[in-house]
Amino acid sequence: MRKAIISDIHxxxxxxxxxxxxIKKEGIEQIICLGDIVGYGANPxxxxxxxxxxxxxxxxxxxxxxxxDGEDLYNFNPYAKKAVLWTKEQLSKRNYEYxxxxxxxxxxxxxxxxxxxxKKPERWNYIITExxxxxxxxxxxxxxxxxxxxxxxxxxGTDESFILAQEFTLTKGVxxxxxxxxxxxPRDGDPRxxxxxxxxxxxxxxxxxxxxxxxxxxQRIIESGLPAYLSDRLKxxx
Ligand code: ZN
Numbered sequence: 001m002r003k004a005i006i007s008d009i010h011x012x013x014x015x016x017x018x019x020x021x022x023i024k025k026e027g028i029e030q031i032i033c034l035g036d037i038v039g040y041g042a043n044p045x046x047x048x049x050x051x052x053x054x055x056x057x058x059x060x061x062x063x064x065x066x067x068x069d070g071e072d073l074y075n076f077n078p079y080a081k082k083a084v085l086w087t088k089e090q091l092s093k094r095n096y097e098y099x100x101x102x103x104x105x106x107x108x109x110x111x112x113x114x115x116x117x118x119k120k121p122e123r124w125n126y127i128i129t130e131x132x133x134x135x136x137x138x139x140x141x142x143x144x145x146x147x148x149x150x151x152x153x154x155x156x157g158t159d160e161s162f163i164l165a166q167e168f169t170l171t172k173g174v175x176x177x178x179x180x181x182x183x184x185x186p187r188d189g190d191p192r193x194x195x196x197x198x199x200x201x202x203x204x205x206x207x208x209x210x211x212x213x214x215x216x217x218x219q220r221i222i223e224s225g226l227p228a229y230l231s232d233r234l235k236x237x238x
Contacts, residue, residue, distance in 0.1 A: 001029050001030060001200050001201070002026075002028045002029060002030075002197060002198065002199050002200070003028070003029070003030045003031070003032055003197070003198045003200065004019075004023045004026075004028045004030070004031045004032070004195060004196070004197050005031075005032045005033075005034065005113070005146050005180045005195060005196040005197070005198060006019055006031060006032070006033050006034070006055075006180065006183050006195040006196075007033065007034035007035060007036065007061075007115070007147075007148025007149075007180050007181070007182060007183065007195070008034070008035070008036040008061065008148045008149070008151050008181075008182035008183060008184060008185060009033070009036065009037045009038075009041075009047050009051070009182075009183045009184040010036055010037075010038065010039050010040040010041045010063065010182070010183075010184035010185045011037070011038045011039065011040060011041030011042060011043050011044040011046075011047050011087065011184065012040075012041040012043070012047070012183065012184030012185065012193075012217050012234070013041070013042075013043035013046045013047055013050075013217070013220075014212050014213040014214070014216050014217045015183050015184045015193040015212045015214070015217060016047050016050055016051075016183055016184065017050070017212075018193060018210055018211075018212035018213075019183050019193055019195055019208075019210065019212075020050060020054055022208065022210055026197075028197065030056050030057075031054050031055045031056065032055060032056065032057040032058070032113055032146075033051050033055040033057070033058040033059070034059055034061070034113060034114070034115050034146060034147065034148040034149075034180060035058070035059050035060050035061025035062075035063075035064055035102070035115035035148060035149075036061030036062065036063045036064060036115065036148060036149070036182075037051050037058075037061070037063075037064055037099065038063055038064060038067055038087045038091070038099065039061075039063030039064075039066070039067065039080065039083050039084055039087055040063075040079075040080065040083045040184070040185055040221075040226075040230050041083075041184055041185070041217065041220075041221065041226075041230070042217070042220035042221045042223070042224040042226060043220065044087045044090050044091055044095070045090060045091060045092055045095055047184075048091070048095040048098060048099065049095070052095075052098060057106050057108065057113060058102055059102060059103055059104060059105060059106055059113055059114055059115055059121075060099070060102035060103065060104055060115060060121075061115040061116075061148065061149070062115065062116065062124040062149070063080070063083075063084065063087075064099040064102060065099075065122075065124075066084045067084050067087050067088050067091065067096075067099060068088075068091075068096055068099045068100040069100065075124075078227075079227045079229055079230055082226065082227055083226055083227075083230065086224070086225075086226060104121040104122060105118065105121050107140070107141065107142065109142065110142040110143045110144065111142055111143070111144050111145075111146060111198070112140040112141070112142060112144070112145040112146070113145075113146050114145065114146075114147055115147065115148050115149050116147065116149045117132075117136055117139070117147070118136055118139040118140040118145050119135075119136060119139040124149070126149055126150050127147060127149075127150070127156075127177055127179070128150050128152065130156060130160075130162065133156035133177045136177055137158055137175050137177070140175075143170060143174075143175055143176065144170065144175065144176040144177070144178055144205075145175075145176070145177050145178070146178050146179075146180055146196070146198075147177060147178070147179050147180070148179065148180060148181075148182065149179075150179060150187075151181065151182035151185060151186060151187035151188070152179055152181070152187060152188050153179055153180065153181030153188060153194050153196075153207050154178075154179050155168070155176055155177065155178040155179065155205070156176065156177045157171075157174045157175065157176050158174050158175045158176075159171065159174045161174075166206055166207060167204060167205065167206040167207075168204070168205055168206075169202070169203055169204050170203040170204070170205065176205075178196065178205060180194070180195055180196035180207070181194030181195060181196070181207060182194055183195055184217075185233070185234065186237040187233075187237065187238055188237065189236070189237050189238060190209060190237045191214060191234060191235060191236060191237030192209040192210055192211050192212075192237070193209070193210050193211075193212050194207060194208070194209055195207070195208055196208070214234045214235060217231075217234055218231035218232070218234050218235065219231070221234075
């Protein structure tokens, strides 16, 4: 079975719709979301509605948590903080409760799905360097842990590999931490939306990059009164 793994939507409706259309056209059976459905973008309710409708597994991200758990925003930059407070006012009661009750981590067969790290997801630490990855390998069962959070697509393996290619085959006996990238706010210098596709039978993983109407998403951010910086960064993917 093929699974599409999407993450860090950040209320970017145009990006999410484009990703979902592609996934549907490809006939991919299952969609998993690794959190941060809201925050930064202008369409939190529409995005939560789509995630509820199409995703079979969804875990909570730090922005979903900050918006609903009432946690301290001290580690949020001023733009993110403003977006969290704005989002809090926009969310319907139903969507607010949906985000509040999301699990932090889900394990299915050989795969672990989590927004940040498998050990203590609620600490919202990042896996960015090889050292970060090394610390996390012993904290999940199965072959691969799929994460989001940094918005930087890539994969670390216990064979000391770092993969940034379009596609790779999971080698037996090697464990992997795969960052699927971000649908709604790419930060690796490529403004195209990003997510992953996992083929369980073939044990293959691929990153998908697609153009979407980022002008429209940016315009919606401006019109909502959110910081213009959040619109600007969509154009450069930083
Ligand atoms: Zn995020």
